[in-house]
Amino acid sequence: MPDLHFGGAEPTVAERAAVDAVVADVGPAIVEMTERLVYAGRTRAVERRHLLLPALHALQRAAGWISPGGLDHACRVLEVPPAEAYGVATFYHLFTHEPPEAADVVHVCDDIACRPLGAVDLMADLRAAGHHVRPSPCLGQCERGPAVLVQRTGGDDLTVTSAGVAEVSVAIDRGTSTASVVLPQAGSTDLCLLARIGVVDPTSLDDYLAHGGYRALEAALAMGGDRVIEEVAASGLSGRGGAAFPTGVKWQAVADQLGRPRHMVCNADESEPGTFKDRVVMEGDPFSLIEAMTVAGTAIGAEQGWLYIRGEYPVTTARLANAIAAARSAGFLGDDVAGSGARFDILLRIGAGAYICGEETALFNSIEGYRGEPRNKPPFPTTHGLFGEPTAINNVETLVNVLPIMLDGGAAYTALGTERSSGTRLFCVSGRVNAPGIYEHEFGITLGGVIEAAGGVTDGTEVRSVLLGGAAGSFVGPDRLDLPLTLEDTREAGLSLGSGVVMVFGHEDDMVDTVRRIAEFFRDESCGQCVPCRVGTVRQEEVLVRLRRGATLDDERELLDDLGAVMRDASICGLGQTAAGAVRSALDLGLLEGAR
Amino acid sequence: MNGTPVGTPRPLVGITLDGKAVKVPEGSTILDACRREGVDTPTLCWAENLTPVNVCRVCVVEVEGSRVLVPSCSRPVEEGMVVGTDTERVRTSRRMVFELLASSVRMDRSDADVLDWMDHYGARPERMGARDEIATVAQPVKVQDDLYVRDYERCILCYKCVEACGDDAQHTYAIATAGRGFDAHISTEFDVTLPDSACVYCGNCIGVCPTGALVFKTEHDMREEGTWDESAQEVTTTVCGFCGVGCNLELHTQDDRIVKVTSPADHSVTHGHLCIKGRFGWQHAQS
Amino acid sequence: MWVVDPRRTTSARFADVWLGLDVGTDIALANGVAREIIDAGLVDDEFVEHATEGFDAFAAHVEPWTLERTAEVTGVPVEAIRDLAHGYATAPTAQLMWTLGITEHHTAVDNVLSLCNLALLTGHVGRWGSGLVPLRGQNNVQGGGDMGALPNKLPGFQDVADDEIRARFEAAWGHTIPARPGWHLTEMFEAMERDELKAVWVIGENPADSEADINHARAMLGRLDHLVVQDVLMTRTAQMADVVLPAALGWAETDGTVTSSERRVQRTRAAVRPPGQARKEIDIIADLADRMGADWGRPSAEELWDELRSLSPMHGGMSWERLESEGGIQWPCPDEDHPGTPFLHGRLWERPVGGRRAPFSCVDDRPPVDGLTEEFPLRLTTGRALDSFNTGVQTGQYNSPIRSGEAIDLSAADADSLGITHGERVMVSSRRGSIEMTVAVDPDLPVGLAFTTFHFPEQADVNQLTCDAWDPKSGTSEFKAAAIRVQKLSAQVHA
Known part of the structure; x- marks a missing residue:
């Protein structure tokens, strides 16, 4: 690597130790063998670049910020240019590059689900109580808001839900997060994906095994990779991340890349506002995801799995880390997976506050130690994915579907759901319903059916609109409650199930503010790479702010249309392409007419 | 094992470009095809001596079968591809890209073709709102030495300077994109001054900047004084007087004085890139 | 990329491996690498047979240059020399690039010939991606x-x-x-x-x-x-x-x-x-x-x-x-239909060989003329800085932000043992002259080595120190190897 230039700042003892621990296994990029012999160079630097994100986390945790001395040390050890590392560090909300004002930073979700639950007042109260508060986009605790993430210096981060000032203070004093939620459907015999949640001890491999764990892997290893992929293809399983791409086709494309190193990546960067299903699965049944990744990895011929989880899920992350370690020591991961001779292991990578990193190619860049900016497609991940190598990337919900397919076969799986939408779907139900939470239903249930299953609409109100699919989805009106929730029916209606969000709004909700908050979300979460999204999301939010301040809708309509067109048509990735979707649907439903 | 690898002629690929059947060499981009066929296609972040980053999105075209528009600068042609470069969707997106940029960035010192394209597509950035009521990248100009001026109020974030500083030319990595979203900006680490950074003052970033955000201090000063006059300038190509590499220099002269130095991007020796001596070491020709 | 240079230069920082040999031991290293290539059976026999002459005599000449002896003379470890030899010989294409560190010695031409020997042994010459590349220091x-x-x-x-x-x-x-x-x-x-x-x-x-x-x-x-x-x-x-x-x-x-x-x-x-x-x-x-x-x-x-x-x-x-x-x-471009010649020695691959066969040269390691003694214990080598050129006649006219002025770089250990700190003014003397200079401590400089540029004669008249012993074959003086003494100014006054 080049002749790097460093400033005069020195790392603290804690910062130095934190970074050195990250590279303990592989050693630093530059090795001075003697005064006359130094090994360094591009290859060594490239091999270590993926440790930049973990090193930044280590620095942030050690010092409460990414200091110049700490960053320089990480850059020396990894041979990363400081300007690039600074560019990476400043990309993420959870990394700060100014000296910390307090040891604990209290991130309060003020997004669309928590806002109606008093998030704005909570921020004021917490500030009054002396906390250092930062507003946050959706923290993925929508069934039990308002949600708080306490980011701690020198200690583990904490999640606090149904939070008030007292709850936050107690959590900080004790250093404990709120316990995981109980599943509304827990124990129901109809459950396929969620059957073990609330039943099994999520920290115990033995208990997982006692509840049928690792039988799917056993079956998969017995049938071999080709059969596994055939069964997945036969099941009709499609991606649950929003694009609904057939999983079997994706796996086959990667498996076909013989002779090249391949990767299995699990996208657990669940950050879509209103979405919390993957968290519930990973917290309640973490081994199932590890098992499913192992099935996928061994089937496609990948030796390395990467599990990328958003940085706002400390409890979930700890469960997964525990599960990976336990699986490894029991021989379910490693050089000889379950005695099969196959090699597969999983590295856990933690995001740092960036919705865009849920976009698959941005996620690759994030793992690789670069800014989480999406790549242009084609080429696609199946041939040019992580580190430019063939990669199967699936989200959590998609992967856990693989376990029943392995156990019962692809054909049996098609019995669930509809002909063109096989299986079950997880719905994240929040807003004005009596029993918010994660629900598993077969494809084909109506929107109204989902709301009914969640205890129906809160007493005293009625549905004014439902946000379907998340912030990247659309608002639908009460006239759509009979819509069957399948891929084909939603597509025909010009809608998307997205991440399974069903967020119910009543007449008491300030829809203009909600839509404005969605616009603000996209503005904040745009990576900034392409012009349509970087500036378009800003201009869109400005229009919404003007509307809320009393501007006339008719004066803004043409601009909104043009902004929507350029973002949808010319943005690099799905974030920009969908950033106007909810606004557009709100406009069509007349939800913005109420603006003063 | 001997001799130069001989370039075998590339097979031709047939595409339809604005309704006309054309053949272009395999591996060409749609933009290459447009240029061959004389179809004027606006670009901002593309340059012939840099890897396409396709971030500005002003070169987008409509490709049949594609849900969204595709960047012509980086998409290779495929047999049978049907490309529209002047459809309603394309015109809207191109106009909007210019409007979005011009509403947030000062574009008036952009390359002449950029200003022509803005006019051609009918960009009306003022409809985004008054400049003091909408977000812009307005900020003070950075003058930190006698060679460079960085006027980031004019930066459209095309990434060209980052590429020229990094993998595509200089491998110095003094600057990178920092921040995110609308706050994304080109920066040294912790925004240290350029003399305190890794910068080696090759000026290759200035060489590729399309909007006048990065300029020679000579140019900046003359513009401030009101003496900069491109119509009175001549450009003469010669060879650098320092080392033995043989970099070609384009000397921009006004009133018999050198006012800035560029290098031809299509020259095989250094593809438009120079070092500090070639780019700035010409004061002895002025004394 | 390997960089062989007494100093860990900017180029060395890009390299996969940096070998910091002693000043003036280039021929020893090349002969040692050649012997290892021969000894390990990595010679491109077909090319040697086809296009060269004098191989047997050359093989005999370098035979004494075992890895151990080479390491002893050059100051770099045995393993690194072996790796260099094997890496160079087995690479599909490889170039040897050099500049004045090879030619500003009293053995200038022999230094170059010792590198040519390596290219001939391995066939890394006259074809795409391979060759001998002297980087010229001046535009014409x-x-x-x-x-x-x-x-x-x-x-x-x-x-x-x-x-x-x-x-x-x-x-x-x-x-x-x-x-x-x-x-x-x-x-x-x-x-x-x-x-x-x-x-x-x-x-x-x-x-x-x-x-x-x-x-x-x-x-x-x-x-x-x-x-x-x-x-x-x-x-x-x-x-x-x-x-x-x-x-x-x-x-x-x-x-x-x-x-x-x-x-x-x-x-x-x-x-x-x-x-x-x-x-x-x-x-x-x-x-x-x-x-x-x-x-x-x-x-x-x-x-x-x-x-x-x-x-x-x-x-x-x-x-x-x-x-x-x-x-x-x-060039050569003999007639108007000739495209010019990207590979000067492509003729060596023609069958039969175009022109005469390329001879191996038996060249000997000869240490720098200006020997190190107790009186002059430090080796001074000179070189250029990126933003400046030669004696600064032209580059002195523009205001470079990355110019720090003239200084003599010393290793941390040498500065310590002399009781000298960064920025201190010192007296630097060789057998030919004495000048005052400012010290810059360079933590990467090997012990015993000092470095300065020569761009600012008005600040530091460095060539008062350099050695005018010259190579009879090229006429080039040995700028790269002077023996010097560095003294604190106060000590000098009292002496």
Whole structure:
């Protein structure tokens, strides 16, 4: 690597130790063998670049910020240019590059689900109580808001839900997060994906095994990779991340890349506002995801799995880390997976506050130690994915579907759901319903059916609109409650199930503010790479702010249309392409007419 | 094992470009095809001596079968591809890209073709709102030495300077994109001054900047004084007087004085890139 | 990429491996690498058989250079030398690139030959991606040679002692040409000392700052009966001159050609008018010819070029028009249909070999002339900084933000043992002179090595220290290896 230039700042003892621990296994990029012999160079630097994100986390945790001395040390050890590392560090909300004002930073979700639950007042109260508060986009605790993430210096981060000032203070004093939620459907015999949640001890491999764990892997290893992929293809399983791409086709494309190193990546960067299903699965049944990744990895011929989880899920992350370690020591991961001779292991990578990193190619860049900016497609991940190598990337919900397919076969799986939408779907139900939470239903249930299953609409109100699919989805009106929730029916209606969000709004909700908050979300979460999204999301939010301040809708309509067109048509990735979707649907439903 | 690898002629690929059947060499981009066929296609972040980053999105075209528009600068042609470069969707997106940029960035010192394209597509950035009521990248100009001026109020974030500083030319990595979203900006680490950074003052970033955000201090000063006059300038190509590499220099002269130095991007020796001596070491020709 | 350099330079920081050999042990390293390549059976036997001669003698010559002995002489570990040998020999393509660290030694030509041996052993020459690449330090040092600015050559590297060649030039120029080679620069200074050379015309060179052992060089210039300096700026040499002929800048004020490191002839063009009384060098020379009674007219650059083409076969195909339209052509280019020659030694791969076979050279390690002693215990080597050029005549005129001025770099250990801190002024002495300098402590510098640039003679007259021992084959002085002593100023006063 080049002749790097460093400033005069020195790392603290804690910062130095934190970074050195990250590279303990592989050693630093530059090795001075003697005064006359130094090994360094591009290859060594490239091999270590993926440790930049973990090193930044280590620095942030050690010092409460990414200091110049700490960053320089990480850059020396990894041979990363400081300007690039600074560019990476400043990309993420959870990394700060100014000296910390307090040891604990209290991130309060003020997004669309928590806002109606008093998030704005909570921020004021917490500030009054002396906390250092930062507003946050959706923290993925929508069934039990308002949600708080306490980011701690020198200690583990904490999640606090149904939070008030007292709850936050107690959590900080004790250093404990709120316990995981109980599943509304827990124990129901109809459950396929969620059957073990609330039943099994999520920290115990033995208990997982006692509840049928690792039988799917056993079956998969017995049938071999080709059969596994055939069964997945036969099941009709499609991606649950929003694009609904057939999983079997994706796996086959990667498996076909013989002779090249391949990767299995699990996208657990669940950050879509209103979405919390993957968290519930990973917290309640973490081994199932590890098992499913192992099935996928061994089937496609990948030796390395990467599990990328958003940085706002400390409890979930700890469960997964525990599960990976336990699986490894029991021989379910490693050089000889379950005695099969196959090699597969999983590295856990933690995001740092960036919705865009849920976009698959941005996620690759994030793992690789670069800014989480999406790549242009084609080429696609199946041939040019992580580190430019063939990669199967699936989200959590998609992967856990693989376990029943392995156990019962692809054909049996098609019995669930509809002909063109096989299986079950997880719905994240929040807003004005009596029993918010994660629900598993077969494809084909109506929107109204989902709301009914969640205890129906809160007493005293009625549905004014439902946000379907998340912030990247659309608002639908009460006239759509009979819509069957399948891929084909939603597509025909010009809608998307997205991440399974069903967020119910009543007449008491300030829809203009909600839509404005969605616009603000996209503005904040745009990576900034392409012009349509970087500036378009800003201009869109400005229009919404003007509307809320009393501007006339008719004066803004043409601009909104043009902004929507350029973002949808010319943005690099799905974030920009969908950033106007909810606004557009709100406009069509007349939800913005109420603006003063 | 001997001799130069001989370039075998590339097979031709047939595409339809604005309704006309054309053949272009395999591996060409749609933009290459447009240029061959004389179809004027606006670009901002593309340059012939840099890897396409396709971030500005002003070169987008409509490709049949594609849900969204595709960047012509980086998409290779495929047999049978049907490309529209002047459809309603394309015109809207191109106009909007210019409007979005011009509403947030000062574009008036952009390359002449950029200003022509803005006019051609009918960009009306003022409809985004008054400049003091909408977000812009307005900020003070950075003058930190006698060679460079960085006027980031004019930066459209095309990434060209980052590429020229990094993998595509200089491998110095003094600057990178920092921040995110609308706050994304080109920066040294912790925004240290350029003399305190890794910068080696090759000026290759200035060489590729399309909007006048990065300029020679000579140019900046003359513009401030009101003496900069491109119509009175001549450009003469010669060879650098320092080392033995043989970099070609384009000397921009006004009133018999050198006012800035560029290098031809299509020259095989250094593809438009120079070092500090070639780019700035010409004061002895002025004394 | 491997970088072999006594200092961990900027280039070394890009490298996969940096080998910090002792100054002046290049031949030892090359011979050791060659022996290891032979010993490990990594020789490209087919190429050696086909295109070279003298292999057996060479193999016998390097046989004593075991890895252990090489390590002992060069100061770098055995394993690294072995890795270098194997890496170079087994790479599909490999280039050896060097600059003045190889050629500014009293063994300059032998240093180069020792590297040529490696390319011949492995066949890494004359084909795409492989080769021997001397990086020229100046924009037209190659062109100077092309034009015959060498004491033993006529334009096109044609031997002045060859009667047939001389006859062609005599016919074209209408004048006899002495068959005896002239002096090169170093010999000229020796001739000045013997009072055999009494008048000198210096064109575009600043020897009063740039020569090794500069006090001696200045004394020699001072002895001359007559010194004429033709230059673009008032250099130190010009200040010593009896007559100064102000000249136009070659690259910005003159039409002409230059030849780059890769033998590429390219056009320079006038962009601005020369200031004041400065004139184009062609005009100055032609005027002088007039005063001497010759009538050369006022040839244009193109007319001069066409004359060269008529006399130098390697340039014959490079018409002025082609130079304009093709952006430069690499010689040899014998006729107008010839595309030029990207690989000079491609002939070695032709079957049968084009021209004569390439000989191995048996060359010996010979340590620097200026030996280290207790009195002069540190090795000083000199080099350039990115933003500056030679004696700073031109680059001193612009204000570089990355320029830190002249200093002598010392290793941390040497600075410590001398009780010297970063930024301190010290007295630096060699067998030839003493100057005051500022110390910069460089933590990457090996113990015993000191470094300085030579761009700022007005700040630090570094060439008072350098050694003027020179290579009889090239005439180049050993700038890269002086023995010095560094003393605290206070200690020096008390001594």
